[in-house]
Amino acid sequence: MEKEQIIEGIKDLLDTEADLNEGTVLDDIEEWDSLASISVLAFFKQKMGLKIEAQALKDCKTVGDILKLAGK
């Protein structure tokens, strides 16, 4: 899965109008909360077969950091 598709996937999960890019700070996204982050974990597992640690996701500051977790 390409970077753009992952960003689009995260945008869908959050159901946000915000324009997301690699530099977007997660805390600046109104919809970013614990439910959103657990949705992201589920997304990686279901769509990409990737098992991301909750702590690693918690350490992410930006959308780009999440992409790095997915090896992008």
Next chain:
Amino acid sequence: MATFTVPHIRIDAISSSVPEKEMRLTDDPTLYGGNEKQLKRVMKSSGFDKRRVTDDKTTTADLCAAAAQTLFDAHIIAPEEPDALIFVSQTPDYQIPATSCVLQKRLNLREDVVVFDINHGCSGYVYGLFLAASLINSGCKTVLLLVGDTVSKFTDMFKNGSAPIFGDAGTATVVRYDENAAPIFFDIGTDGEGADAIMAKNGGFRNPPEPDMFYEDGTFKYDSVMDGMRIMQFTLDRVPASIEKLLTFAGKNKEDVSSFVLHQANKLILQNVAMSLDVPFEKMPMETLSKYGNQSSASIPTAVCDVLREQAEKTSADYVFCGFGIGLTWASCLLNLDHIFCPEIGIYKGEN
């Protein structure tokens, strides 16, 4: 450590009682600051929709007593039979004495009975089973385990929007000695560093009630906290690991387990735990939380009565129960339910 094998334990019955009043998340237009989109997103991903809440007068003890009465009425257990009564709850009737003392009289139990309260929430049911099983290994023949919570009474959790998801319930479980019963396996643990991740700070003896601890409408400011991110992280770190450890300890495979009945925390968390364990969603009930909310300590027995009734009554099968949350604590067990009595969830309409 913290894994245990307790032999000769038979569960004979599980019953659950919920209050009559049903609420839906959409009933409260002020939820999430009136942000409808946020509410829809929470409902979709968390699975929460309906829940049952008590009126001002009804307490956890009332719901538990009703659940116990169902078992007395069905002659599954007689009031004079229990050698011990355990009441697990974080919403007792009084500051003191223990609610179990009040329940001894109310349920007409014998006087030569061991009674005590346990203060545990989400992991409380499995803790209760562990203590009941331990008492049986100390010589008790029958233990009546009453587990429940009325978290809706922590009203400021609803005011501050952190917890519009809790439902109330009381449950009763009969635990007996049986020479031929399979053992129950337990894995139990605590991470007290997370004690403040879910906390009602005011009203105990650390922060006793003060005149400024009241809202304008007269309700008490518990100063309740629920740190969703930390709880989620804790759950995903600890719960799959605890269940894996338990299975290894018990010498069982995931395929040997008919259902994994987890605390009904929220749908997303349960789905993630299932994926992490490679357990199919069908083997992990999640629908109870949509109908009854997150019932704290009562969620596991209520889920059994809600979706596994027939299976529990008509078959002999192995189950994993796992509670996790406030404390922060986790408690998992692997046990056999062999043709138990498991009535439909009772609706509590108040004392006659």
